[in-house]
Amino acid sequence: MSTNPLLKGSLQTIILKLLEDNDEMYGYEITQKVKEVSDGEVMLTEGALYPALHKLEADGFLETFTQIVDNRVRKYYRLTERGGKEVTSKLTEARAFIDQLQTLLNLKPAAK
Amino acid sequence: MSTNPLLKGSLQTIILKLLEDNDEMYGYEITQKVKEVSDGEVMLTEGALYPALHKLEADGFLETFTQIVDNRVRKYYRLTERGGKEVTSKLTEARAFIDQLQTLLNLKPAAK
DNA sequence: TTTATATACATAAGAAAACTATGTATATAA
């Protein structure tokens, strides 16, 4: 999903977090936001994004509605209540993951 | 490979880093070391470890030799020259990955 | 006017990596 193949496994978390911060977003907007926030380093491809969005919706974490803008369809996504809880859970998981990885790779900046 | 499913994608990097630090290790020893270093939080399973070791060897990053200890076979792994370079590369990638993930999830401890 | 780029969605085929389950075998502690 990115120039860095290691970002595997965190796509759902990234999407959920963006929707927590931005309330409502459509797919293309998400790709642009990720690109912007990551300074062009993470390029989310459609082949990764759309299936991930569909899965999150199927799992009940996201709900959708569509809008027509300039004769083009936009499919907006927002968090459901379950989705809101899932963000918290996924972020906790992500923090633990980063911590464990830094420990195992000896990348800890300094002891506190 | 762990209690944290997100650790996906970093197994090769973890193995390579351990072998950089410890020179020679056998499979079971690696599982125990990971468990120890991660305070029991990361449990490396054989189904993940052994295929990963075989792949790293097939790619020319690791070389092996066996020893018999207490009538049981141990297959030791050590870095090849290519493997040594690969560690550096993978660690750089891992640092970038963690940095990008922290940025995207807004997990940065503080601005410097 | 045609071509390229941007916007906007989607799926299908394949690869990579992991998980679960299973198998072999020895040593030791309960």
Add this chain to the structure above:
DNA sequence: TTATATACATAGTTTTCTTATGTATATAAA
């Protein structure tokens, strides 16, 4: 004798991602 630890391995399946393709509109460039 049964369970746990040590030590290797593979097979089947699932998840997740990449690459490729497809449809369609708007707009800027050649």
